[in-house]
Amino acid sequence: MDLITPDLGLLFWTGLVFIALLFILTKFAWKPILNMVNTREQKITEALELAEKTKAEMQLLAAQNEELVKEARKERDAMIKDAKATADKMVDDAKNKAKEEAEKVLESARTSINAEKAAAIAELKAQMAAFSIEIAEKVVRENLSSDEKQKALADKLAGEINLN
């Protein structure tokens, strides 16, 4: 029975000590600790929010950068294309001009060759004619060197003439 009978003296001391403890701890321990813990939690939340915000900003920046790079690349491509076209055109022009020049040279060469050829042919013709006359003269002279031969020729020619 002693075990479950509250003791007045102990109750008095318990009340005194516990209430004092409650007030002392509340004032000097729990309030400062809880305040600090709250402050820290707030700080952590803020830091996390900031990190999240920074992350989003970074993402935006990265996207912008990519856009810029893309644009630059496009511009570069256009520039290269332009340059290529210009170069191609220049080469083509040069080629055409050279071709024309070559053609011209060829043409003039051909003209002069033709002229030379014509001259050569004319000269050849003239010489041929002279030779032919010379040969003919010699042949004729040979053929008509005797009377018999003159007569035979006259016969042959007369035989060829057909009197129809």
Add this chain to the structure above:
Amino acid sequence: MVFILLLKKVSIPLRQILKAFFQNEITMRLFNKFNTLVLTVFSVLSINALYAGHDEVDGYVEKDFNIGEMIMHHIKDAHEIHLWGDAHNGTSVYLPIILMDGGLKTFSSSHLYHGELKTAVDHKTHEEIHYVAGVGPADGYAIFHEKIYKLENGELQFEDSHPHNAKPMDFSITKNVFVLFLVSFIVCLLAIGTARYYKKNGAIAPKGVAKFIEPLVIFVRDDVAKANIGEHAYKKYVPYLLTIFFFILVGNLLGLVPMLSANLTGNITITLFLAVCTLLATVLSGNKNYWHHIFATPGVPVPLLIIMIPIEVVGILTKPFALMIRLFANITAGHVIILAFIGIIFINKNAAWGALSVPMALFISVLEILVAFLQAYLFAMLSALFIGAAVEEHHH
């Protein structure tokens, strides 16, 4: 000595088993420390009891070993802290006696424990009962089963083995009051140490004592207060719940410290006071909704209210009453079991029984560490739950 050696031998394989079980550095370290403590208390107890026999030392008559008496002596309050040795020749710390008996009277309890040996005859059973009457400043008082009585004609009057003398108002610093101071001191040291750490270092990550206290503080705030009382009102009650949690926790743990043999939170007076605090907190913070539910429970026909109102009113009291009994019974039961296991050795008067009783007592002791935390949590949690019901907002 043989017994102590035996204890050490038993503890080594037990350590192996525990090591395999936990695989945990911290648990092992805790166990090692605890092991030393347990060895100390067992060795002290053993010396204590080895001398207990049918001896007569300096005129004091020693009775045979009575396990019931031994256990009751250990779990009840006392006016001394008995360290070691036989009850009357051992070493004790004698605590001051403060009596209100026609003025304040203070003296050391040694004058009561080491007074004049007297023999009285029980008025009913006619048995001879030995008791010690105080001498010197304690003249006129006697202590019997740790209670102080006023002597009538210089004698105690016994009836059915109980003295029927008047008792003075006893405000002594008993063992439990001393432990009460010690608990408060330790809790202050831990909590104010934590607060000082933050004051010095600002709101940074905790270290040292703060690292141990802060998780418990946050646990009580979030999982005990906020979860049971609700977001809207919990802040006001956090300091009370924290105080109650740490007070009970440290009280429970000090109860496991050998030599001190304290049983603070296993004392009905302490649990009664704590339960009354929770009752007051509940009743004083009860809102209109709470009282409405008690005196005019919605949906209950008026004739039934005649039955319902008394039930509800009793319900207000039974909740803290259960709190009081739960803490008292759990802590006292733990002490009783440990002492009973140790008692096996002395009942059989054979140290070899230590091989059975010591591992079992050790197991219960380790379990008591868990219970210490569990009961502190339960008391705080249920207090929060009752307060939560009292401040609940009306919503349907």
